[in-house]
Amino acid sequence: MSDPCAQFVQYAEAHQAKWIANLAEAVEIPSVSGDASFRAEVYKMGAWLKNKLAEVGCDVSSHDLGMQTLDGQEVQLPPVIVGEYGHDPSKKTVLVYGHYDVQPALKSDGWDTEPFELVHDTRTDRLIGRGSTDDKGPIMGWINVLEAHKALGLDVPVNLKFCFEGMEESGSVGLDEFVVEHKDKLFQHIDAVCISDNYWLGTKKPCVTHGLRGVAYYKLTISGPAHDLHSGVFGGMMHEPMTDLVQIMSTLVSPQAKILIPGLYDQVAPLTDEERQVYEDMEFEVADVDQCTGSSTAVSDSKTDVLMGRMRYPSLSLHGIEGAFAEPGSKTVIPHKVTGKFSIRLVPDMDPAKVTDAVQKHIEAEFAKLKTKNTMHLEEDHPGKPWVADTKHWNYEAAIAATEAVYGVRPDLTREGGSIPITLTFADALNANVLLLPMGRSDDGAHSTNEKLDLSNYIKGTQLLGTYLYKVASAAAS
């Protein structure tokens, strides 16, 4: 066998046990970025990763991002770990992004196993543990690719730069600035970007993802009395902030998930027949949503409408109310100041500033209708633009060809409903084509209890990442 890619693929089949052990080591470090008491574990995970990258032949550097305030403490941000593999000017250079931090997890949340011990359930052939699919599995996939090439004595067909952060689950604090600062230094001469931090559309067919929705987050505060009041003593005498807030929140979105704010849909790029056809052809059933949600609550019986609701139209979700009674039980207080939280997922050609204008205008108009003596304040937070990539690029050709080679099927070209703000930064700051090449499935439960990565997704996913590098080398050359 002389084809190096075929040798690599065969190596992957033969070394599953070792690669499971690699992932188990990574999962055992509870690198929870959102909790100050776990910060030392995030550092430990960064150091572990640095060693792993060095072992497989990378030049590795660790980059300090400064301090943050977390849980009332001043703590050091986890470093960005950068690995550089190869400096051959005749090869393309691919920037790979991943994150080594994870969501919080406690067995008492409802896990069937210890969350920070990787369990290989041989009955289902699933690898269960926090971070298995988000995002330690994909990170280990890249390391496995280099380990295989080193073991086989094979040349890697492209230059690689790894950018692994430890704050993705907590807002990627500092990463944007880091990428922009290094666009002409560490990240000079990047030809393409590959991110493996999302999921297949369903559970059977792989996909390549070329779009993400943006997000605008709003906090609407209604203030009235100076302190909470007894509803027996004051109920019926005064304007209650909760009443006003609920009235306004009820004007934002319909039960059919249509946004009711005037003018928002005018900003959405018109749907072409060609685009509609893409959604109609996508391998997907409404039952797939129901399986993921564990319910029959899809807004439509049309697969196309449901897919477009997620991928190419905006959505508005009401997340909750701060300041009101949220515990179990029967407290009878009138809250004096309440803040409704909602967010809008943005799609091309929506502009966050124009969206905020429309939201502000709508809320002011609705508030005026209430004729209340309470006061209102709207705050915007976390604006992030939508991103859509050009799929005619050789980067996409390579990912599609690699998927066909490994899975024997042409992947769906999907857009994601969620938001990964760094994607847009890579695209804009590095002026490079970006693609999302997922390893896991839609039912992996990335942020939930019993997070898992199917063993087949881990092994074939690693084969996919390696094969993609070969396809980049050939597609870019052709």
Added chain:
Amino acid sequence: MSDPCAQFVQYAEAHQAKWIANLAEAVEIPSVSGDASFRAEVYKMGAWLKNKLAEVGCDVSSHDLGMQTLDGQEVQLPPVIVGEYGHDPSKKTVLVYGHYDVQPALKSDGWDTEPFELVHDTRTDRLIGRGSTDDKGPIMGWINVLEAHKALGLDVPVNLKFCFEGMEESGSVGLDEFVVEHKDKLFQHIDAVCISDNYWLGTKKPCVTHGLRGVAYYKLTISGPAHDLHSGVFGGMMHEPMTDLVQIMSTLVSPQAKILIPGLYDQVAPLTDEERQVYEDMEFEVADVDQCTGSSTAVSDSKTDVLMGRMRYPSLSLHGIEGAFAEPGSKTVIPHKVTGKFSIRLVPDMDPAKVTDAVQKHIEAEFAKLKTKNTMHLEEDHPGKPWVADTKHWNYEAAIAATEAVYGVRPDLTREGGSIPITLTFADALNANVLLLPMGRSDDGAHSTNEKLDLSNYIKGTQLLGTYLYKVASAAAS
């Protein structure tokens, strides 16, 4: 001076320092009923009270109410302390209710002084401390009355039965059953009931209270997906429970505090001209509400409308949502199951069962309009009927005459917006006229930081309670 009532009143003037010291002893015991870690202090307070009642000449008994689960522990309920003073069949027997438990308090909540040390602020002549006004001040008032009579060698003009509970701030668990069980035993031959556990309408003029609103508490749950979902991934594809809940909650009450549930106002007793006149004559200004709320949020500029909104009309308050995101910050989850909490304060002739029927019917109709695939469940909790007493009774004549004697003013006859369920039990089970004779003012901050009782309210309030007993003896005889 031979008039015994005048001797008592004068004794009160002369013994203020001792009575402040009595109250200070009571406040020093942090008898917080809602926190298992303070339960021993509640027992201690009960024992202290038993001794005090015995010292002033009562036969005292302590009544076990059994166990409860609190903060995950099985703990003994605080006992009901019953004191009996006099068994003269030629005298009327007055049952006095009070409670010796208090709300929680920590200096760090915002108290200017230690909450469980009674501070006499001589600048404002206020007695500041947890329980000063709610309800240790009034309890000490009764004990002071007996102490004065003992010291002066005076006959007490009525027989007294004291019923002091230690669970009022935590739902009066077990008290209803206790009162019903003892209606033909300890509480046989009760001629009238006097409760001093509420407040003046304002800060200047005393009142006698003859009505309380009832309360019905509702929990409206909307369930959809089996678990919380990512709003990026699922927003726009499915019916979100928060959207449905907020839609329904917005149909319950207007910003002007008018209940929107059809049929509810039909159950309210019609307003007579005479009754309206009572509210128009009441000493009150809209500015008094604003002072209490620390805002200008009264629903009307008419004092009469505001008073009737509190006292003689129902009200509906939205308390909050369980299951949604209620913390500070910007979480983007779609909650899978949310429970909206609201309560309705009830007035004559509203019947809790009929109210619940109307609420259920309305919510079912509104839910059907949503055309959602989520499911809805309404639960009722804590039903309590409204109570209104006959003010033409000698019990009220006595309270009014005593107020005129002590304060030199005819008290307003008020109704309270809040609910004290035991009031109705006393009225119904003992078939006795019940009145509420407050000691404190509207700005005492019963459940808040810096709870206080003005010294003048404590001393004059004690004079009022004693004088009321003389007026009972003469009014009942006439």
